[in-house]
Amino acid sequence: MPFWSRTRRPRTNVPELAPLVHAWSLSKRHHVWSPRASDKEISRAEDLLGRRLPTTLRAVYEMSNGLGLVGGNLNFLPLEFPDEGGLSLIDLSSKLREWNWKVPEELLIFGDDGGDSEFGLWLPRRGATVDDCPVIELCE
Numbered sequence: 001m002p003f004w005s006r007t008r009r010p011r012t013n014v015p016e017l018a019p020l021v022h023a024w025s026l027s028k029r030h031h032v033w034s035p036r037a038s039d040k041e042i043s044r045a046e047d048l049l050g051r052r053l054p055t056t057l058r059a060v061y062e063m064s065n066g067l068g069l070v071g072g073n074l075n076f077l078p079l080e081f082p083d084e085g086g087l088s089l090i091d092l093s094s095k096l097r098e099w100n101w102k103v104p105e106e107l108l109i110f111g112d113d114g115g116d117s118e119f120g121l122w123l124p125r126r127g128a129t130v131d132d133c134p135v136i137e138l139c140e
Contacts, residue, residue: 010059011039017059030071037065037079045079048090049108051123054131057110072114093120096138107136 010017024031037045042061046052053061060067066078077089087095092109096118103109109120118138 010062012055012059012062014056014059017056021063024069027070030069032068032072033064034066034078036063037061041065041079045090048080051108054121054123054133056131057121074111075114076111077109092118101138103138107138109138 042053042058045061060076061079064076067076069075077087077092079089081088081091089108089110093103093107096103096109103120106122106124107120108123109118111119113119116139120136120138121133122136123133
């Protein structure tokens, strides 16, 4: 049975994600998967952010609440950290603004490349369509 069907299938149907996750399964020794986020955890993060997550990003969190791919060269932040020390989806964008980064309110940072680049989604506040949002790379 393929990796996609056996262990990491999201609860949300995102057909275009299946081939990508299958490719990740072929090189699984290079990836670090965390336990899945529950629907309640995802809803809480959306409430704290004041915006809905795009369907594909939601599906990623349904598979792994924090994810390190290709030896840490593509990382998805966990939704929340239980302590104050870690950075997470719900707080990294605001932390970067506190640290004087020019991060617009519409930009939600979701991960990084393990180096100097952060990845975010141009994501308007609640009420707007979010599934067509572009991915933005921030570099120092």
